[in-house]
Amino acid sequence: MSATTVVAVRLLPAGGLHLETEEPVLSVSWRSVERYLAMAFACEMCGKQPVMGNSVAHRGKAKYLGGVGTKVTGIARRKFKPNLQRVRVTTANGTHKTVRVCTQCIRSGAVTKRVRAIPFRLPKEAKPA
Numbered sequence: 405m406s407a408t409t410v411v412a413v414r415l416l417p418a419g420g421l422h423l424e425t426e427e428p429v430l431s432v433s434w435r436s437v438e439r440y441l442a443m444a445f446a447c448e449m450c451g452k453q454p455v456m457g458n459s460v461a462h463r464g465k466a467k468y469l470g471g472v473g474t475k476v477t478g479i480a481r482r483k484f485k486p487n488l489q490r491v492r493v494t495t496a497n498g499t500h501k502t503v504r505v506c507t508q509c510i511r512s513g514a515v516t517k518r519v520r521a522i523p524f525r526l527p528k529e530a531k532p533a
Contacts, residue, residue, distance in 0.1 A: 445485065447506040449514045452486040492518040 446453040461478040465471025487507045493515045
């Protein structure tokens with residue numbers, strides 16, 4: 405069975421989906437439609453994505469605390485996800501756009517947040533004495 409490339413997806417009024425593919429297919433899995441429709445879970449600035457790792461469970465008391473040592477009781481696969489936030493930013497041409505960026509990019513100043521209101525300034529002629 406060969407993989408089918410989804411070219412376009414249209415939502416039908418009755419709540420169904422119409423898939424346009426490169427070649428005719430008998431059935432398409434919902435997962436392939438989800439992949440086509442879903443936005444990537446990645447930072448739009450640095451490209452940080454989820455990575456796979458291990459969740460390690462321990463038991464016992466550490467030796468330096470007077471115990472006989474800790475033992476690994478289980479290792480399970482898990483996914484480390486980036487901390488993505490939706491932020492309204494100002495683009496280079498002055499327009500505002502909502503992007504999903506990681507908190508590291510926000511803290512480092514890689515994105516310029518939108519200015520909601522111009523800060524208050526005193527008029528030029530009415531300066532305090």
